Amino acid sequence: MATKLTYFDLRGLGECIRYLLKYAGITFEDVRVTFEEWPKFKPSMPFGQMPLYEEKGKTATQSIAIARYIAKKAKLVGKNDWEDLEIDAIVDTVNDIRQKIAQYYFESNAEQKENLKGTLFKDTIPYYFERLENIAKENSGYMAVGRLTWADFYFAAVISVLNHFAGTDLLKDRPNLQTVKSRVESLPAVKKWIDVRPKTDF
């Protein structure tokens, strides 16, 4: 039974896991469900959501939980429980701002979307990215504990999606966050994957 990741034909919430699997040297089936196929697949997903990770016939959901699990195999976790807490906390913080930007992007009501846009671009994005930049600076160009961990993978994978959602380069004038992203994307296994992966908007 092959290791398998099932997700949309998108980077989205799947790409961090794909980066980690590639970095860990784990061979996997990169199953991509089209939007046409999704209504047929959805009822078979535990909470109607993807990604779904499969290993040795067992399945698991939740992108961040799966990423943490692969990160342990890849030795991209903390050296002790406090370091893991620092890594987990920054991942959840990046997820917070990801959710806020995604909520704006997927809002279908035009008036409501305009309302969200104002607060998001004037307050929320500057607030979060100023603080994230400071954290990356304090950690010498990493998101946590001053060295490469899966928090960097999560940030690098998510930011390219968020740039598309926001319609702007969120890392402009944020040199330390740019360093985080380019470090992950320059890792040979990740770089090789980026060169060959299916091209999608986000």
Next chain:
Amino acid sequence: MATKLTYFDLRGLGECIRYLLKYAGITFEDVRVTFEEWPKFKPSMPFGQMPLYEEKGKTATQSIAIARYIAKKAKLVGKNDWEDLEIDAIVDTVNDIRQKIAQYYFESNAEQKENLKGTLFKDTIPYYFERLENIAKENSGYMAVGRLTWADFYFAAVISVLNHFAGTDLLKDRPNLQTVKSRVESLPAVKKWIDVRPKTDF
């Protein structure tokens, strides 16, 4: 330097951590910031949010990350990495439905709130709680891996808040989820805490 948890004078996102600290037998300062004091405190919080956990002069944010860290001390985690993945995934799933119900509760626009209410009570809540009940049944009255873990603590602490937000007993006719909640609340250290803790709406 005492171990300290700083949060609102609420159960909210702090109560799971308080349960875990009590269960682990860790003495801590239960610092409660009033809504009047909060504007003064907010700028000192890493991302303007609580809870904040302090231990040996170091601080950490993000309620789920902190809960996982305390759970390791309390030996309420998995026996292996796959079990931890199962626990993490169900915690994140409970957090998903928590966020949806909280979004409804805190929506200030009356029309928007009415819109959210329809979908939430007709579709989202029945969908999630049917599946969570099945998971609790499969796990013999626990949320994961068939025995007591911090996923049970998270569920028990969050559900009493969600019942208030939803204005209804979300566990009605869900006997296995009721078992999860009552098991946690019956643990001597947790029961003792519940008896003496400050009384708040949620």
